[in-house]
Amino acid sequence: MKLPPIALLWCGAVLMLLAGCGTDPKPAVADAAAEVGADTADGSAEPDTGADAVASDESAPDADEDSSADGAETIDSEPVDSADSVDTFIDTAQADVSQCTTATECAGKVTLAACQDALCDLGVCKPIPKPFPWCCNSAACDDKDECTTDVCDAGTHMCKNTVDPLCCSGKKTLLKSSFEANALDGLKASDAATNGNVGWQVSTARAHSGKSSLYFGNSCKTYDTSMTNDNDCKAGKEAQAVATTLASGSNFIPEGKKAHLVFWLWLDTEPPYSAQFKPATCKPACPQGAGCLLINEVPQCLTEKDVLTLTVVEGGKAAQVFSSVQIGKSTKGQWQQVAIDLSEWAGKTVKVQWTFASGSGLKNEYEGIYLDDIVWETVCAQAYCDASSPCKDDANACTADSCSPYLNGAVGAGSGSCLYAKASGCCDSDSDCDDTNACTLDLCKNGQCTNNPDAAKPACCKSAVTYYAPFDDALTDWTTLQQNSTTVGWKLSPNGGETGGALVFADEAGTSYADSLLGEEVGAKGVVCSKLIAIKSGSVFNNLTFQLNLDTEWSLSLPANYVNPPIAGLAKFDEFTVQVLAATQVTTIWSSDLIYGTTKGKWKTITVPLDGWQGQSVQVCLHFDAGDGSKNEFSGAVVDELAVKVACTKQLCYLDAECAAKVCGSCHVGKCDASNGCICAKVASCCAGNADCDDKNDCTTDACAANLCTYTKKADCPPKNP
Structure with missing residues (x-):
């Protein structure tokens, strides 16, 4: 029904009292709320038609044209029922506690996390996430770039979008195991019947990153089956030989893709025979896996025991790609990265497996094997490196920019990979250093964690x-x-x-x-x-x-x-x-x-x-x-x-020699700094490329060879005057 102009003016005048106008007027919000609030207790409330409200305001002045227009729009809108009016009243009452017109008026009225700001929303103060790069969780840091790792730092609540220099379109990760959960993380172990208390287990005794790694040994930190907690870890005469196989699931390496397997190894086993006997020459030559040594002045072939090997299995055929004999059967108390090129298996379905056998129950009192941060992935072309194609600086103090050689690869083009390995214990932020101990201050300084007892808590x-x-x-x-x-x-x-x-x-x-x-x-x-x-x-x-x-x-x-x-x-x-x-x-x-x-x-x-x-x-x-x-x-x-x-x-270190294992770029060596721990210090007079040798003299040819600068005077320079 179309109302005459006088009706429109009348509706505009009573707009603040009425929720609508026309054939079915509704009570004003405040009136309805008051009536429902008063009558709900006895259940006798009847909805008011609104007639009294209109009659009581007959002497109100005529509304101006703008008000009339607003009134007309209100009439044409959908009716608001009584229940909705009551809800509106309740919300308004809650807003009285933190009434606001601007966000600045919300200070102290709502509880905010470090990643939140206050917003004044329709008179109500509400917490909202701060804009990027602030974050409350890692999902807020997603930059939609598959070649960045997007993480919300729990300590600073700031996004970190780290570019992966090895990333390329279509890269696939076939296996990734870091053993932070109490599980073998995608691997399956098969142990010999004589292993007893020796086997694979998640351990917090050592870790390359995080809090734990996968350990082969027993609770006495050996792989000697006779040593138990019941006998105070003393060696007995009943020690047995141990043997184990740790295998991945089968994975298809895409056709035309290069791939590698990279893992971190901490190894302590019986020393190689070559450390106990002098080398000799045997005729005929010793078979694979055996060495010729001089024993009682007689050349003999000895097959090494206590050897960890890695094989690639395709269709039941195993090809060995790594042996711990290559590294002296020990990592000398340090974590060592092992990189294996798997490109020759592109287009095939294979699995990888680690095998260890002591051969006997003798001399098994060594600590054993730890594995951590296993990654099997396809590789981008730019990841390959050698002496003539070095790795680019990724501008991360925690990573090594050196070329990591494949231990099963040939010397030459593509003989290694730019893995940008993160140094053990290195950190990017304070949150990386959390040791879950309330009595310590966990800080990341120059890439190294410190967990010092909190001086503010003297009881600690x-x-x-x-x-x-x-x-x-x-x-x-x-x-x-x-x-x-x-x-x-x-x-x-x-x-x-x-x-x-x-x-x-x-x-x-x-x-x-x-x-x-x-x-x-x-x-x-x-x-x-x-x-x-x-x-x-x-x-x-x-x-x-x-x-x-x-x-x-x-x-x-x-x-x-x-x-x-x-x-x-x-x-x-x-x-x-x-x-x-x-x-x-x-x-x-x-x-x-x-x-x-x-x-x-x-x-x-x-x-x-x-x-x-x-x-x-x-x-x-x-x-x-x-x-x-x-x-x-x-x-x-x-x-x-x-x-x-x-x-x-x-103190993170005390002597320079303690920093010998720190991975540094060319022309830098590990050095102990009392305040910052092991740092990479520049070697005087060392060069990594020709640019390092520029002597600002146009009359010399500046070159870097074997990390040393050479300056060759150019002929007829400067040119002689005619």
């Missing part, structure tokens, strides 16, 4: 000295466990130490560790151990500290010339080590290799972490081995002020 840590040996008068706390000489051994020094007395490995005069009675082939050696020392547990750091004055044959050499042993396969000589003896298990925790075999007659402070033995009682042992009987007329190892301490801060 108190510095203390739990053991102290000044070696001033007697060795009542120390026991000699090994000594092969009647004149040379560990004793109180007659010449004193840095302060007061000292402990020395030498003869009675304290001036030499030579013993002619042992002959030329045998040198003096000895081990002395402390009493049991309790290592504190909890949110603390435990350090062994002592003063060392080490004078050996190496005092005559430059650090750059230090190689011990000088010839691979021979025994070391003039080496001082520190060991921890825990429940009959001996672990070497420090070696004079870290100071190039000598302090050159000067006192040096040595600090060694003991955190791996928190909550245990252990013995600290000092070991010196001359190795042979020649050139032993030096004053030897002198130790003073030995102490075990509880510290509330942790």
Whole structure:
């Protein structure tokens, strides 16, 4: 029905009181709400037709034309029923608590997370996510680019969109296992019946990244089946051989695609025979997997035991692509990356499998095998590298830009891959460093995590000295466990130490560790151990500290010339080590290799972490081995002020040699920085390319060869005047 103009004016005048006008007027919102609020209790409320409301306002002035127009629009709108009116009233009442007209008026009226801002929405203060690059979760960081990794940093609530330099369209990941859950993560293990308590298990004892890795061994940290918690991890006579296979599922490598398998390995197994016997020449040549060695002056072929191998299986046929013999059957206490080229299996369905066999129950007291961060993926062409095609800098301090060689590849084009491997323990943000301990401050500084006890929580840590040996008068706390000489051994020094007395490995005069009675082939050696020392547990750091004055044959050499042993396969000589003896298990925790075999007659402070033995009682042992009987007329190892301490801060490193494993680019080497840990320091006079050699002289040809700059003067430069 079309209303006359006078009716439109009338409706506009009462617009604030009426929800509509026409043949079916409704009560105003406030009136309806009031009536329902008052009458709902007894259930007798009847809806008001609105007639009284119109009649009561007869004397209202005529509305202007704009109001009339608004009124007409209101009449033509859909009617609002009573229930909706009541809901509107309730919302308005809630808004009174945080009434606003602008967002600035919402300060303090709503609880906000770090990733949220306040919004004034129709008079109500509400939390909303902050705009990019802020984030509340990683989904908010998706930049729709398949070649970036999009992560919301839990500590800063800022997006990190990291470009994957190896990414290309159609890249496929066939297997990715990091073992953060208590599972084999896509792998299947098959163990020999004799394995007993030795097998594959997720372990937090070691990890390349995250908190855990996949470990082959037992709870005693060996693969010796006779060692159990019930016998305090002591070796028995009933040890059995162990063998295992760890296999992936079958995967199809796309036709025309290059692919590789990359994993991180921590390995401690029986040393290779080549480290125990001299090499020889056998005729006929030894079969694959065996080496020719001189045993009792007779060349013999010996097949290595305790070997970890990796094979690719296609249609029941296995092809070996890696053997731990290639790396000396040990990663020497470090995580080592292993990269394998699988491109020759493109267009085929294959699986990969790791196999390990001890061969016998003897000499299985080594720690075993850890695997972590396994990735099987197709590879972009730009990922391949060699000496002539180096990897580009990805501008990430946590990654290595060097070319990682394929251990099954040939030297030459495509002999490696730019993997940009993240260094173990390296971090991008504080959230990467969370150790789940409320008593520590978890910080990421220059790519390295620190988890220091929180100074604001004094109950969490108190510095203390739990053991102290000044070696001033007697060795009542120390026991000699090994000594092969009647004149040379560990004793109180007659010449004193840095302060007061000292402990020395030498003869009675304290001036030499030579013993002619042992002959030329045998040198003096000895081990002395402390009493049991309790290592504190909890949110603390435990350090062994002592003063060392080490004078050996190496005092005559430059650090750059230090190689011990000088010839691979021979025994070391003039080496001082520190060991921890825990429940009959001996672990070497420090070696004079870290100071190039000598302090050159000067006192040096040595600090060694003991955190791996928190909550245990252990013995600290000092070991010196001359190795042979020649050139032993030096004053030897002198130790003073030995102490075990509880510290509330942790220094990331103490000696440059501790940083030797840090992966750095060309012209950089690992160096220990007291504040920042292991850093990559520039090597003076080293060049990575011709651009590094620019001497700003137009008359020279600047070139980089073997990391050294050469400058060749150009002929007739500058040109002679005519």
